Amino acid sequence: MRFATYTLLDTSPDPVTGRGGSQHETFTHLVDQVRWAEQLGFDVFGVGERHAQRFVSSSPPVVLAHLAAHTTRIRLMTTVTVLSLLDPVRVAEDYATLDHLSNGRLDVVIGKGNDPDQNALFGYDLDGQWARNAEKYELLRRLWRDEEVTWSGRFRPPLVRATTQPRPLQQPIPVWHGSASSTESTELAARWGDLIFSANGFAPMERYAALVRHYRERWEAYGRDPGEAVVAAGFLGLLVADTSQEALRLYRPAFDAFRDSPGARHNQLPFTTVEEYALDSSALIGSPEQVVDKIGRYHEAFGHELSGISLEVPGLPEAVARRSVERFFTDVAPAVRRAHPHRREAVAVGS
Numbered sequence: 001m002r003f004a005t006y007t008l009l010d011t012s013p014d015p016v017t018g019r020g021g022s023q024h025e026t027f028t029h030l031v032d033q034v035r036w037a038e039q040l041g042f043d044v045f046g047v048g049e050r051h052a053q054r055f056v057s058s059s060p061p062v063v064l065a066h067l068a069a070h071t072t073r074i075r076l077m078t079t080v081t082v083l084s085l086l087d088p089v090r091v092a093e094d095y096a097t098l099d100h101l102s103n104g105r106l107d108v109v110i111g112k113g114n115d116p117d118q119n120a121l122f123g124y125d126l127d128g129q130w131a132r133n134a135e136k137y138e139l140l141r142r143l144w145r146d147e148e149v150t151w152s153g154r155f156r157p158p159l160v161r162a163t164t165q166p167r168p169l170q171q172p173i174p175v176w177h178g179s180a181s182s183t184e185s186t187e188l189a190a191r192w193g194d195l196i197f198s199a200n201g202f203a204p205m206e207r208y209a210a211l212v213r214h215y216r217e218r219w220e221a222y223g224r225d226p227g228e229a230v231v232a233a234g235f236l237g238l239l240v241a242d243t244s245q246e247a248l249r250l251y252r253p254a255f256d257a258f259r260d261s262p263g264a265r266h267n268q269l270p271f272t273t274v275e276e277y278a279l280d281s282s283a284l285i286g287s288p289e290q291v292v293d294k295i296g297r298y299h300e301a302f303g304h305e306l307s308g309i310s311l312e313v314p315g316l317p318e319a320v321a322r323r324s325v326e327r328f329f330t331d332v333a334p335a336v337r338r339a340h341p342h343r344r345e346a347v348a349v350g351s
Contacts, residue, residue, distance in 0.1 A: 006046030015257030046079030111178030271289030
């Protein structure tokens with residue numbers, strides 16, 4: 001098992017204390033975060049892409065290039081690149097450049113996005129976002145693989161013998177498809193033989209496990225070796241403490257704030273208490289043994305190779321969150337790695 005962490009660079013005030021930092025402080029703190037993540041033993045650090053509300057993660061290639069200069073080992077990931085809104089030529093150039101600057105440490109997660117504000121900013125509505133995502137990804141693949149691309153489609157002007165520069169350092173750059181709500185993403189990943197990253201955000205496990213099963217079924221239907229399918233699983237929060245009672249006590253204010261957040265309301269969060277949330281959501285809340293057990297239950301359902309855990313839990317004091325993450329790497333990660341060894345220890349995540 002390998003472990004990833006990620007951020008959306010949310011500058012919203014803390015939902016419990018009401019305090020918040022400036023945009024500049026958020027970017028400055030990010031360098032400390034990635035260095036700490038690499039020191040702890042995370043294998044991957046991700047930066048998502050958002051163009052709305054209080055998020056300042058609108059330019060992941062710029063941010064990740066900066067982080068590449070401050071790290072040596074950890075892989076860098078986009079979580080996610082909202083491809084349905086972007087020009088594949090620009091994406092191909094930006095991320096091939098980042099691939100070189102990071103010395104081949106890049107993984108790209110693509111997704112359609114589902115934020116009406118983001119779509120409106122780029123002149124789109126939500127209708128047709130799946131079609132845009134699929135067409136633009138097909139072009140992106142060709143731009144990274146073929147020296148000359150002649151192409152025409154619905155969502156951008158044609159290309160005639162086009163070659164984007166620079167060429168990627170990795171051949172190919174690993175691509176994951178963000179999966180959260182529809183078989184459109186799992187079908188696209190299976191069709192092209194790519195990896196999937198299951199978000200596991202707001203619903204109980206079975207909703208997302210069904211999408212993973214669909215991915216594996218379609219993978220085989222396309223004639224591929226089942227052993228070559230690769231899945232990542234996201235976990236929505238983390239609090240490791242001596243006992244479940246202590247973990248629930250510490251996490252309760254953060255859960256209460258999350259339950260009342262716009263995202264939870266929009267996604268119809270089904271959990272009303274922190275006890276339900278700890279038991280049935282993807283959040284890792286409890287003693288080390290309980291957290292090991294929950295990751296094991298997800299691994300049984302998903303067969304995942306990579307676990308994604310956010311360092312940021314809005315409403316959780318930073319000191320508490322840091323102790324919890326440190327405890328995770330001393331008391332949880334070694335046990336998980338022994339129980340679920342990575343199938344590809346000799347190569348990079350996603351390659």
